[in-house]
Amino acid sequence: MHIPDGFLSTPVWASLGAVSLPAVGVMARKAQAHHEHSRAPLLGVMGAFVFAAQMVNFPVAAGASSHLLGGALLACSLGPAAGVIVMTAVLAIQAFVFQDGGILALGANIFNLAIAGVLTAYIPYHFWGSGRYRRAAVFVGAVLSVLVSAGLAMSQILLSGVPVTTPLLQLSAGLFTLAALAEGAITVAVLSAIEKINPDWVCRPAARRNRVLTLVGAASVAVAIASIFVASTDPDALERIQIHIGVTPTGALLSTPFADYRFASIVSDNAAKAVAGLVGLALVYAVCTAVGRAVAQRRSV
Numbered sequence: 001m002h003i004p005d006g007f008l009s010t011p012v013w014a015s016l017g018a019v020s021l022p023a024v025g026v027m028a029r030k031a032q033a034h035h036e037h038s039r040a041p042l043l044g045v046m047g048a049f050v051f052a053a054q055m056v057n058f059p060v061a062a063g064a065s066s067h068l069l070g071g072a073l074l075a076c077s078l079g080p081a082a083g084v085i086v087m088t089a090v091l092a093i094q095a096f097v098f099q100d101g102g103i104l105a106l107g108a109n110i111f112n113l114a115i116a117g118v119l120t121a122y123i124p125y126h127f128w129g130s131g132r133y134r135r136a137a138v139f140v141g142a143v144l145s146v147l148v149s150a151g152l153a154m155s156q157i158l159l160s161g162v163p164v165t166t167p168l169l170q171l172s173a174g175l176f177t178l179a180a181l182a183e184g185a186i187t188v189a190v191l192s193a194i195e196k197i198n199p200d201w202v203c204r205p206a207a208r209r210n211r212v213l214t215l216v217g218a219a220s221v222a223v224a225i226a227s228i229f230v231a232s233t234d235p236d237a238l239e240r241i242q243i244h245i246g247v248t249p250t251g252a253l254l255s256t257p258f259a260d261y262r263f264a265s266i267v268s269d270n271a272a273k274a275v276a277g278l279v280g281l282a283l284v285y286a287v288c289t290a291v292g293r294a295v296a297q298r299r300s301v
Contacts, residue, residue, distance in 0.1 A: 001069060001146075002094065002109055003153055005102030009160035016156070017107025023115050024088050030081035040292030046077055047086040047288035048281045051093070055280075058182065066179035069149065071117035072142035072187045076129070077194070080122040082292075087114035089287045098280060108156055112149045121145035138191055139184040146180035 008016075050070035057065040070090075074083030091109050094100040101109045121141040128137035154172060158164060164172075 001113065001149060001153065002091075002101030003105040003112075003156070005104045007102075007157050007160060007162060008105050008108055012156050012160045013104050013108055016111045020107040020110040020115060024084065024110065027081045027084040027115075031079070031085055040289050043078060043082060043086050043292035044285040044289030046074055047090055048285040050074060050087070051090050051280055051284040054090075054094075060175050060178045060182070064175050066175070066182060068186050069113060069117060069146055069183060071113060071145040071149070072121035072125075072138060072183070073190060075118045075122035075141065076125050076138055076187075076191055080119050083118040083122070084114050085291055086288050087118055089291060090284055093280065093283050093287060097283060108153075112152045116152055117145040117149040120148045135188050135192070139188050142184040142187040143180040146183045147176060150176040150180075
């Protein structure tokens with residue numbers, strides 16, 4: 001779902017970058033009104049969990065794979081504003097450290113996955129998340145978040161003049177729909193598991209969350225390590241489109257030792273991905289926790 005450089009034309013990626021930057025600033029200000037300093041580790045843990053989950057690609061169909069996006073999970077656990085901030089931090093680290101998603105296309109990816117994806121996921125939860133249809137609201141929100149993010153990405157690619165045939169668009173729509181249904185099921189399962197540990201954690205975070213944070217943090221590390229053994233090697237839907245139409249992404253604007261979620265100096269491929277994943281978890285946790293504390297500190301001032 002991450003758009004690489006080379007897909008979007010300059011007017012498209014520049015416009016989305018210009019829109020995304022102030023939009024994230026607005027979300028940061030909104031997060032201040034509802035954020036407490038004690039919740040800063042929660043942002044770090046949920047960011048690390050989403051980062052780890054995005055490393056695990058599962059097969060969908062037609063030789064394509066997908067992975068959890070996590071917009072609905074962040075929206076329902078942190079709230080929409082904080083969810084946007086955490087997803088933005090995850091996308092930025094993925095682009096600059098792991099070269100996952102283009103740097104020039106970062107504004108587009110933030111707009112699609114962090115802003116539109118998280119806010120769309122929260123709408124059903126906002127209206128129906130407190131009643132008997134709560135799980136259905138979470139599921140629908142997660143499905144919509146993927147479909148909206150995918151639809152925006154495809155629209156931006158088409159606006160950039162990339163030649164995508166009608167059959168390929170239809171195939172992509174089917175793949176994205178399957179990925180959206182999987183997102184909904186996974187999100188409901190994860191939130192249900194968290195609620196069994198602390199029933200109030202998702203709707204109204206309780207004052208004491210140490211046990212939940214520890215378990216979710218441990219799960220993040222476990223998922224990152226497990227991804228090297230169970231993740232699908234098939235390309236995701238956007239990569240499948242790239243293969244079909246023959247578009248070659250431009251070279252990375254910078255090179256890092258953790259490109260493609262591997263540590264270049266380690267011989268073993270599995271060990272390389274494990275090291276890169278754990279480094280990513282640490283970076284995401286540190287950045288999201290620092291952002292949470294900064295937001296809370298500005299609020300207190």
